[in-house]
Amino acid sequence: MTIDAASPAPPPGLRESKKQETRQLISDVATGLFLAQGFERTTIAEIAAAARVAKKTVTNYFPHKEDLALDHQDAFTASLAATVTGRQAGEPALAALRRAFADAAASADPVAGFSGPGFARMVADSPTLSARLRDLHDLREAALADALADATGTPRDDITPRTAAALLGAVHRTLFQRIQELTLAGQDTARISATVTTEADSAFGLLEPSLAAYAAG
Template identity: 45%
Template sequence: MTDENRPGESLRERKKRETRQRISNIATGMFRERGFDQVTVAEVARVAGVSAMTVFNYFPRKEDLFLDRIPEAVAAFAGAVRDRAPGEPPLAALRRLAFRFIDARHPLGGLGEGFAGFWSVVADSPALLARAREGVEEVEWALAAAFAEAGLAAPELVAAVTVAAYRSVCVASVRRQLAGYPFAEIVEDHRERMGAAFDALERMVP
């Protein structure tokens, strides 16, 4: 997330968002330098100049300091379906969102130069891996609710398959980044596989 002003956002809301992002940025730097399990919440709070209670007010769990975009992912994927243009199929709206993330090198798109260091921290921590899996489930549940509102048959099944397809493309690209493949090659492959994934989903879903 950025620190730019957002439409309709009050000064209090903006300051809370900026504080949350600052704490997360500090924690992320510490985790990447020393490893997730070697840094305590108390240390993050001290460096950020806040109390540990303040940290937990923004992040209920230590893992959320690093995986701080889970709420954003839930809102983005469900929102793409709910806020789609009149007559636009839900999967078409999600395809647009996926490629917007890719083009922007947004973290939720699974691509970005320098992301390998982030994912190596996750891979080295069982706690972060478990929280990442929970985050995927949260997106799936929110997407199922949005699909149900859109009138899709078997919304839970469609959500599960959609999230699995999206995740498989992103995980493969992350592994290629960790393996040191040229970034331009990864991007081209990622775009092709994401398009193929949505092609398959749209053939499956009436």
């Protein structure tokens, strides 16, 4: 009888846990390097060396360099659509999104733009990241348009949900930029949260005449 001396394969749960640990390690190392020397000046090879993994391992987990910096991008692009899909019974989309933003501002949610001064400066100084962030805002708006179409039983290519999403997305884009602006101006999180909460009431209020009852759940 022969004995297989090879180590048994780890259970699926352990394998997934190790993958998540490796991914988080790479992300943390990359963020540290980006903050220290700038996004544009940091290479994938440097990140791999600092994380003690192969360069291919980095690109397997993060196909694009921007993915290493904007690691909340999936949550970001899905956030507005998820709010509409999960809104309360009878709650219009505007009310749901307004409430969700107030909650995000109160908790200083990074997805809403509360990234801290170092990260905000890194993005502002990087043409690549600034361009990618604009793309993410566009993707978030497109996902919101689909969610509004589904919520109202309207074809996804109909102009009404797309227009509503453009208006709602513009408010969120403006508030995100406002948070970044105040962060770069040196204001602390509590003051920023208070400021944008008040400004959000005014911004969302501008949409009430046209969208107050739209897409009521």
